Amino acid sequence: MLTGKHLIAGNWTGGDETFTSQPAHGPAHAFSVGTAADVDAAVTGAEEAFWSFGYSSRESRAAFLNAIADEIESRCDAITEVGTQETGLPEARLNGERGRTTGQLRLFASHILKGDYLDKRHDEALPDRQPLPRPDIKMVQRPVGPVAVFGASNFPLAFSTAGGDTASALAAGCPVVVKGHPAHPGTAELVAQAIDAAIKKCGVHPGVFSLIQSNGIEVGEALVKHPLIQAVGFTGSLRAGRALFDLCAARPTPIPFFGELGSVNPMFLLPHALKNRGAEIAKGWAGSLTMGAGQFCTNPGIVVALDGDDTDAFSAAATTALEAVNAQTMLTDGIASAYRKGRDQVAKTAGVRELMTSTCDLRNATPYLYRVSGEDWLDNHVLGEEVFGPLGIIVTVSDFIQMQAIARSLQGQLTSTIHMDDADMDEAKALMPVLERKAGRILTNGFPTGVEVCDAMVHGGPYPASTNFGATSVGTLAIRRFLRPVCYQNMPDALLPADLG
Numbered sequence: 001m002l003t004g005k006h007l008i009a010g011n012w013t014g015g016d017e018t019f020t021s022q023p024a025h026g027p028a029h030a031f032s033v034g035t036a037a038d039v040d041a042a043v044t045g046a047e048e049a050f051w052s053f054g055y056s057s058r059e060s061r062a063a064f065l066n067a068i069a070d071e072i073e074s075r076c077d078a079i080t081e082v083g084t085q086e087t088g089l090p091e092a093r094l095n096g097e098r099g100r101t102t103g104q105l106r107l108f109a110s111h112i113l114k115g116d117y118l119d120k121r122h123d124e125a126l127p128d129r130q131p132l133p134r135p136d137i138k139m140v141q142r143p144v145g146p147v148a149v150f151g152a153s154n155f156p157l158a159f160s161t162a163g164g165d166t167a168s169a170l171a172a173g174c175p176v177v178v179k180g181h182p183a184h185p186g187t188a189e190l191v192a193q194a195i196d197a198a199i200k201k202c203g204v205h206p207g208v209f210s211l212i213q214s215n216g217i218e219v220g221e222a223l224v225k226h227p228l229i230q231a232v233g234f235t236g237s238l239r240a241g242r243a244l245f246d247l248c249a250a251r252p253t254p255i256p257f258f259g260e261l262g263s264v265n266p267m268f269l270l271p272h273a274l275k276n277r278g279a280e281i282a283k284g285w286a287g288s289l290t291m292g293a294g295q296f297c298t299n300p301g302i303v304v305a306l307d308g309d310d311t312d313a314f315s316a317a318a319t320t321a322l323e324a325v326n327a328q329t330m331l332t333d334g335i336a337s338a339y340r341k342g343r344d345q346v347a348k349t350a351g352v353r354e355l356m357t358s359t360c361d362l363r364n365a366t367p368y369l370y371r372v373s374g375e376d377w378l379d380n381h382v383l384g385e386e387v388f389g390p391l392g393i394i395v396t397v398s399d400f401i402q403m404q405a406i407a408r409s410l411q412g413q414l415t416s417t418i419h420m421d422d423a424d425m426d427e428a429k430a431l432m433p434v435l436e437r438k439a440g441r442i443l444t445n446g447f448p449t450g451v452e453v454c455d456a457m458v459h460g461g462p463y464p465a466s467t468n469f470g471a472t473s474v475g476t477l478a479i480r481r482f483l484r485p486v487c488y489q490n491m492p493d494a495l496l497p498a499d500l501g
């Protein structure tokens, strides 16, 4: 079932050098390590495919996206089996994520059929305008060309081989070359088999999709530097994302890098909500913080609340809820050890007090809970950096002025949450202008894990939440990353793209 090969423009190929997968349980497999020649073959194939795929009808691309979804569903048991082995995520999570992935593909199919995303504009000619006539001017969004996508470790399906980046790029008309994440190469291969089958079924150019496996940075570097690549979609760490962003900017022809990077997703607890519902919020927070072993970019790592009895009660309730959470398997050994390093960094920071002691080793994660004053948090910027895993920090502020100071000091965030009752409206109104400048999505009385795939979703934000504040990697607006407006002046209808008809 698994070949360990790359899929390069319709050919399953592999070289002599291999790496071995490191599943949380079940059998390990050998996978080919991609080379610069593989990257060149895949990107050249993608460019060739663009001459037909980039000019194909929206109906045919919608049919292709739906066919990929069907082919993934028809391999559901194998994908769940290998996915759970490789990632250690439970079966229910893999099944849910598969539904999200196929739902996303189908959503983009229906989105492009509607056509609104083309943002068509027309300024009619004004031949009699004085002092100068106006020409006829039309505009439509066109696909940019071959796109590179990096599979993400924490979403083996929804942000990987046929995930949101791939679905939105294909919907736009852009061929895709995926650099598989080494944490789940078997899952990636099974999904690539599904895409390959859909390509054959729909008669699409085989260069429209390639998957290159690798466990090192060389393939990713070669991919973003390849002159025919026009844009990059990435979800992962700030360190890797920044390195790839810099490579994209340093190219002779720079290209956009759509990186979705780290976030601590702060929650602000306003006084009446805290007094009236503190224990309930604490329980909900513990659930959100520990879901999927905290390996979500929307994990709410920081709670900001006024110092006092209500926050003490909140801390006690959160501690009780977190103590009941068992150790969970993390996605990779590296992520587990990075989690413990992050924990050590937080624990040794001046003014930080541990509220809950737990121990975890190997590939396991248990929750940690800390408390720090607003003053110490403001003095130690390291506390505002993402710790990828189930670690929470309660920041106790002396007054609302300090809560606002913390909001103003935040780096860019994917999300920010206000817990409020009606009586907290004035404070919430004062926080909103600040949070709007800091986050891509602002919530009230909820938890940010669980990102709806829909038209109005924004999963992005100011740097370092993302490298491009005008974009989202979830929801139908994600297609805009892979489009470029083109204006047509005094153009005969026969020369216009079909989408302008």
Ligand code: NAP
Binding pocket: 150, 151, 152, 153, 154, 179, 180, 181, 182, 214, 215, 216, 217, 218, 220, 221, 235, 236, 237, 238, 239, 240, 241, 243, 244, 260, 261, 262, 263, 296, 297, 334, 335, 338, 339, 387, 388
């Ligand atoms: P990562 O280190 O960012 O790696 C993501 C991908 O980028 C991998 O395919 C990796 O290749 C590649 N890569 C890394 N450094 C590169 C470089 N300098 N040049 C070119 N390619 C490079 O993420 P990860 O492996 O998934 O997890 C590591 C840490 O990332 C986690 O502990 C967590 O802190 C963070 N993370 C954050 C999010 C989020 O959404 N905020 C999601 C996932 C991970 P190879 O692995 O093949 O070397």
